[in-house]
Amino acid sequence: MFDLGNVEPSSLVLLDRVVAELSSLTGADERSLMLIGAHCRDLLHQAFGRTDTMRSTDDVDVALAVSGPAEYHRITSALPRSGATDVRYSVADIPVDVVPFGGIEHPAGTARLPGRRESIDVFGFQEVFDRSDELTLPGGSRIALPTPAGYAVLKVKAWADRSAHFEYKDASDIATLCSWYQRDPEIGKLLYSTRLDLLQRAELDTDVAALYLLSEEIAEVLGAEREAELTAALESTDLGILAHHFAKARSSSKPNTASATSELIALTDFTQGSAAFPPDRR
Template sequence: MLDFARTDPRLLDDVADVVDALVSHTDVNPGSVMLVGARCRDAIHSALGASEPTRTTNDLDIGLALDDWGAFDRIDRRFVHIGSNGIRYRIADMPVDVMPFGAAIESPDGIATPATRGESLVVFGFEDVFARAMRIRLPNHGHEIRIPSPPGYGVLKAQAWVDRSIDHEYKDAGDLAVVLGWYENSRVTADRLYDDSLDMDLTERYDFDQRLSTAHLLGRDIRQQLSSGRDDELATAFAASDLSMFARQLGDRLGELTVRLELTRAFAAGLTDDSRADVGA
């Protein structure tokens, strides 16, 4: 069961310092901040009680919900740029990618173009995930920010796979393998798959193969995070990506390649399935 009270506080201490610096120096509303990226993954992982390690990284990424560019401009004036992607700053002695999103600044939908970057930034699904995100109170300064649910995190990683696998960047498949692991080890998932009023249709569809049912259920829940139109857009884009490569990049933990190919097909089928509302891991 997801419980952020048991999240390892070491995963959130520097997040708290970064958010406090944004609040103190640029008047950012902490409620507009959403933790994304690897630290989001690790915080969810810990909140689910998982002990096995995930892929090691020192990245810190936050999404920032905006009604206009004012808050982002204040960040740009106050903090030092580092790196070359146009959205990375040194904040509270941490390298932080600040990803702006929101209907008012996206044009077209799912694309933000910060002046500092000089090119478009894909933020597809951020607004939907933010709307469904959970609230978490950070240590030390007590600021409350948002963090995606497990399927919300899955939305961001599925879209990242679509965007980055074209350029032969495949790490997002490994992150989705972690999400699938969350679902496979979840008592909530098991209860859903054996309850006639919930998702037992999937158990029967896959001849009681719980791993395939779970992969489909994850895809279905990810779809339910998205508003109408965006759900089909993600499903179509994922299906058009290199699914054989996706299966290879899921990692040996999920079994031999033939098994991973079956899991990939079940997951892709779930992304097209809008027959149930999500419950989450």
């Protein structure tokens, strides 16, 4: 069962240092911070009671809700830069990507910083933030943590963007987040009780049915307008490539691409049979 109480306190020490220093050095409101990236994945993994280890990272990625470029500059000007990405800073001696969203977006889902040639894709950040959970850290600091469905929104969009440039690493994270729902005993009970409709639709395949449920929750996070935008982004992707890498992430020795395809069609059911995942591929 998903429960933030399952998260090991030791897993929060690094994040606690980052949030505390961000708040004390810059005056940033903790309530404007949301964890994203690999640390977000790892904490959600633990919250589902999973103990298998994930690939490690020493970086921390946070999203920062700001009213505009001036507020972002005011907050980040107190931090030493780290690298040349325009959003990476050293916080508590840790490389931290501080990604702006909120009032700085124009249009929605796109943030622009003065002096930076390229815009920053923050698709879904506001919607994910609005439905996030609050995570209390050991030192008393707080940060927003995306729900599993919110994290899925960010990962599916990341796949759509990066796979266009032949970067496929997000498939592994998508396989992981799908496994959260597929292996969760409470979701299994739900499918055999109040959500028998999903199990019947999946022809009694619980792995597929669990992802129909996740797809419903993704749609709830996005809302109609963002849902249409994510559907459009997926139309330029190749389901076969995603299924290949998804299956390899599950089993490098015996990848099952057919099962992966069925599961991914269920995960992206919110697209309602778009050109990316048409009904005849079900």
